[in-house]
Each structure stands twice: as structure tokens, then as C-alpha cells.
Amino acid sequence: MSMRFANRFDGQVALLTGSAATNKHELMGFGGATVWRFLEEGGKGVVITDVQDEIGEKSALQLREAGHDAIYLHLDVTEEEEWKTVVEATMKHFGRLDILVNIAGILDPKSILEIEPAVWKKTMEISTVGIFLGTRAVASSMEKSGGGSIINLASMAAKQGSGSYGSAYSFSRGGMHNFSMSSALQLSHLGIRVNTIMPGWVHTPFTDYLYSDPEQSKYRTDRVPLRRWGKPDDIAGGILFLASEDASYMTGAELLMDGGVSAGSVRPANPKASQ
Numbered sequence: 001m002s003m004r005f006a007n008r009f010d011g012q013v014a015l016l017t018g019s020a021a022t023n024k025h026e027l028m029g030f031g032g033a034t035v036w037r038f039l040e041e042g043g044k045g046v047v048i049t050d051v052q053d054e055i056g057e058k059s060a061l062q063l064r065e066a067g068h069d070a071i072y073l074h075l076d077v078t079e080e081e082e083w084k085t086v087v088e089a090t091m092k093h094f095g096r097l098d099i100l101v102n103i104a105g106i107l108d109p110k111s112i113l114e115i116e117p118a119v120w121k122k123t124m125e126i127s128t129v130g131i132f133l134g135t136r137a138v139a140s141s142m143e144k145s146g147g148g149s150i151i152n153l154a155s156m157a158a159k160q161g162s163g164s165y166g167s168a169y170s171f172s173r174g175g176m177h178n179f180s181m182s183s184a185l186q187l188s189h190l191g192i193r194v195n196t197i198m199p200g201w202v203h204t205p206f207t208d209y210l211y212s213d214p215e216q217s218k219y220r221t222d223r224v225p226l227r228r229w230g231k232p233d234d235i236a237g238g239i240l241f242l243a244s245e246d247a248s249y250m251t252g253a254e255l256l257m258d259g260g261v262s263a264g265s266v267r268p269a270n271p272k273a274s275q
């Protein structure tokens with residue numbers, strides 16, 4: 001058990017989208033790493049949601065078997081009615097909601113010329129409409145709980161164009177922080193803070209196809225100043241920081257967690273060779 005911040009989240013409840021991959025015996029996503037630490041640091045309970053129901057149910061069962069209060073609910077973040085049902089069920093089960101982490105996302109690596117327009121639109125919709133619907137759905141429950149924290153997972157891709165991906169991914173991720181800033185301005189009077197995290201390359205189910213390919217994996221490692229891929233726990237540290245009282249004076253901010261990639265080109269292993 002992590003004792004880094006024992007009881008930091010005493011009595012609090014977190015809802016996470018795109019968080020089915022929470023099983024400790026398998027490759028975890030951002031949601032999984034966040035949920036375990038949140039509960040070990042005093043969290044009262046979690047609602048994990050996703051469109052992958054079988055994996056999500058198994059994850060929630062494992063959390064309950066470990067003695068935590070956890071439920072899994074189906075939530076396609078682009079469906080307004082499903083958001084309503086999930087937030088109602090959360091309030092019924094736990095009586096409060098303090099934290100929303102928007103993780104759901106998809107990425108089709110085809111280029112602008114090759115990607116199907118329907119997939120392009122879906123990518124945009126999950127990132128942008130998804131966090132809009134989620135923010136609206138949780139606001140009044142968070143207010144009733146005495147305030148809250150919303151964390152939107154964008155990407156370091158938000159700051160750059162994309163040379164290879166279909167462009168919907170980086171385009172949609174760029175829009176997420178803009179929406180976080182509007183949300184921060186419009187929800188501050190309810191005691192709700194809204195911030196964005198921009199992870200770099202992190203080994204999760206989302207990127208496993210790249211990580212498992214030695215050439216793709218090395219290409220990325222070589223471009224990271226810290227010389228390694230991120231771990232889900234690295235990003236969970238940022239999510240939980242923004243969710244916690246330590247970030248009580250942060251709203252409308254973005255937190256870049258990319259091992260230094262966005263700082264520029266890395267120093268070559270043999271600098272003389274590149275002079």
C-alpha cells in the first residue's frame with residue numbers, strides 16, 4: 001500500500017470515464033492506477049465507467065474483493081442520458097461526488113487522406129462532446145458535495161499538429177484544454193476546479209500496440225529526455241495532485257507530464273557526432 005499521502009482523500013468519491021482497465025493482474029490504464037491509489041489514500045469509493053463492460057465489471061469486483069467500495073457502470077461519454085443515469089446512480093450509492101476524471105478516448109493512426117470521416121468525427125466527439133456532457137452532468141452533484149475537481153486527460157499531442165495520426169486526435173485534444181479553461185471560469189462559483197493533464201507516451205492498453213513493437217517503442221524512448229516510457233502511475237500522481245487540496249489554488253491550468261518531450265530535441269548520446 002502506498003503511504004505517500006495516507007488519508008488525503010478521506011470520505012471522497014471519484015467517478016472516472018474510460019477506466020475499465022483497472023485489473024491489477026493486467027496492463028492498467030490511467031484510470032486503474034488512479035483508482036487504486038485514490039482508495040489506498042482514504043477515498044470512500046469509486047465509480048469506474050467505460051464501454052467495455054466485461055472488463056469493467058471484473059475490475060470493480062477485484063476492487064471490492066480488496067475491501068473497497070467500487071461500482072462499475074456502463075457509460076458511453078457521448079450519450080447525455082447515460083451520463084444522467086450514472087451520476088444519479090453515483091449519488092444514490094455514495095451520496096456524494098467529489099472528483100471526475102475524463103479519460104475516455106480513441107485514436108485511429110490513419111492519415112488525414114486515409115482515415116474514415118466517421119472515425120474522425122467519433123474521435124472528436126468522444127474528446128470534446130464527452131467532456132462537455134460530463135461537466136454538465138456532474139456540476140450540481142459536486143456543488144451539493146461542497147465543491148469538486150474535474151480533471152481532463154488531453155495529451156502532449158494537444159500542443160502540436162500530427163504528422164502521422166488522422167489529425168482528429170491532436171485537434172480534439174487541443175480543444176480539451178480550451179474547454180477546461182471555460183469550465184474553470186464558469187464553475188468556480190460552485191467550488192469546482194477544472195484542470196487538464198497532458199501525458200506523453202505512457203504504456204497502457206491505449207498504446208500497447210506501439211510499446212510492443214520494438215522499433216516503434218525505441219523510436220519513442222529515444223525522443224524522451226528522461227529516456228523511458230511513462231508508467232500509468234506517473235500520470236496517476238498528476239491526476240491525484242490536481243484532485244487534492246494541494247492543488248486548491250489551481251484551476252484552468254494544464255499539467256504537462258511527458259518526460260520532457262515537449263521541451264525540444266533530446267541531447268544525442270554522442271553530442272560530438274551531431275556537431
Ligand SMILES: NC(=O)c1ccc[n+]([C@@H]2O[C@H](COP(=O)([O-])OP(=O)(O)OC[C@H]3O[C@@H](n4cnc5c(N)ncnc54)[C@H](O)[C@@H]3O)[C@@H](O)[C@H]2O)c1
Binds near residue numbers: 203
Ligand atoms: N497512454 C498514452 O500514452 C496516452 C497519452 C496521452 C493521452 N492519452 C489519453 O488517455 C486516454 C487513454 O487512457 P489510457 O491510456 O488509460 O488507455 P485505456 O485504453 O485504458 O483507456 C481508454 C478507454 O476509453 C474507453 N472508451 C473508448 N470510447 C469510449 C466512449 N465512447 N465512452 C467511454 N469510454 C470509451 C476505452 O474502452 C478504454 O477503456 C485517451 O483519452 C488518450 O487520448 C493516453
